[in-house]
Amino acid sequence: DTAVSQTPKYLVTQMGNDKSIKCEQNLGHDTMYWYKQDSKKFLKIMFSYNNKELIINETVPNRFSPKSPDKAHLNLHINSLELGDSAVYFCASSLWGPGNIQYFGAGTRLSVL
Amino acid sequence: AQKVTQAQTEISVVEKEDVTLDCVYETRDTTYYLFWYKQPPSGELVFLIRRNSFDEQNEISGRYSWNFQKSTSSFNFTITASQVVDSAVYFCALSGTNTGNQFYFGTGTSLTVIP
Numbered sequence: 001d002t003a004v005s006q007t008p009k010y011l012v013t014q015m016g017n018d019k020s021i022k023c024e025q026n027l028g029h030d031t032m033y034w035y036k037q038d039s040k041k042f043l044k045i046m047f048s049y050n051n052k053e054l055i056i057n058e059t060v061p062n063r064f065s066p067k068s069p070d071k072a073h074l075n076l077h078i079n080s081l082e083l084g085d086s087a088v089y090f091c092a093s094s095l096w097g098p099g100n101i102q103y104f105g106a107g108t109r110l111s112v113l
Numbered sequence: 114a115q116k117v118t119q120a121q122t123e124i125s126v127v128e129k130e131d132v133t134l135d136c137v138y139e140t141r142d143t144t145y146y147l148f149w150y151k152q153p154p155s156g157e158l159v160f161l162i163r164r165n166s167f168d169e170q171n172e173i174s175g176r177y178s179w180n181f182q183k184s185t186s187s188f189n190f191t192i193t194a195s196q197v198v199d200s201a202v203y204f205c206a207l208s209g210t211n212t213g214n215q216f217y218f219g220t221g222t223s224l225t226v227i228p
Contacts, residue, residue: 031214041152041202043218055213090158098210099146099165104158 003027006091006105013081014113020077021108023091031055032074033092033102034066043090049074050096081112115140117207119219126195127227134190134222136205142166147181147188148206148216158204164188195226 004025013019025032033056034046048056049068063079074093078085091105116139126132138147149161162172164181172179176193192199205219 041221041223043204043221045215048214050214056215088156092158094214096214098144098214099163099208100214101148101160101163102216103160104150106157109156 004091004093004103004105006089006108008108009106010109010111012111012113015081015083017081018077018079019081019110020075021089021091021110023074023076023105025072025091025093025103027093027103029093029095029103030071031094031096031100032068032071033094034074034076035090035092035104037088037090037107039087047074047076078110081110083112086110086112115142115145115207115209115212115215115217117205117217117219119203119205119222121222122220123223123225125225125227128197129194131191131193132195132224134192134203134205134224136188136190136219138186138188138205138207140207140209142209142211144210146208148208149179149188149190150204150206151201152204152221153198153201161190192224195224197226197228200224200226 031050033048047066052068065077068074088107090107092102094100094102118137145166147164151159178191180189202221202223204221206216
């Protein structure tokens with residue numbers, strides 16, 4: 001059983017399109033995250049949600065909109081895709097509270113052509 | 114401010130050599146947590162270890178060991194008798210107590226173990 005699952009694993013699309021990435025966790029966690037990993041492997045937090053409430057919203061273009069329908073799901077919608085959006089996007093989850101371990105999904109490799 | 118520095122960008126070792134990956138952190142929190150994650154070529158991020166700031170005991174897990182030293186703000190990771198399967202990018206991360214569960218990742222160290 002996959003603890004944190006993301007779909008799709010690969011996403012190839014044209015500039016200007018809109019796309020979504022879905023994330024689900026079955027660990028019973030109440031906090032979920034989206035990270036972006038660029039070509040140099042740098043991991044940058046984008047958003048975090050606790051009990052469906054937005055907690056962290058780093059400097060991310062408005063074209064990125066997270067949505068958390070419930071504690072077990074956090075989806076990422078991207079409008080008007082640009083070349084610079086090409087990256088690997090990771091979803092993660094944890095229990096709320098300092099020092100709790102974040103468990104990561106396998107990542108979604110987004111390629112914008 | 115919270116910051117993690119992994120000065121070693123890439124390391125190559127020959128199989129069976131020991132290798133140490135360095136991690137230096139900055140924080141003003143008195144309570145904080147340090148983590149190591151492994152990202153193998155397949156791409157997933159795998160949790161390896163968590164330490165809290167009050168526990169400076171070194172930890173050993175098989176061929177892996179971690180040396181936490183508050184005096185030098187370091188949390189170094191040593192792999193003994195490295196194997197090809199250890200080839201991966203390793204990330205050190207820091208989490209404080211007033212940062213909304215946020216992790217601060219280092220830039221990662223890419224380890225290649227040559228057979």
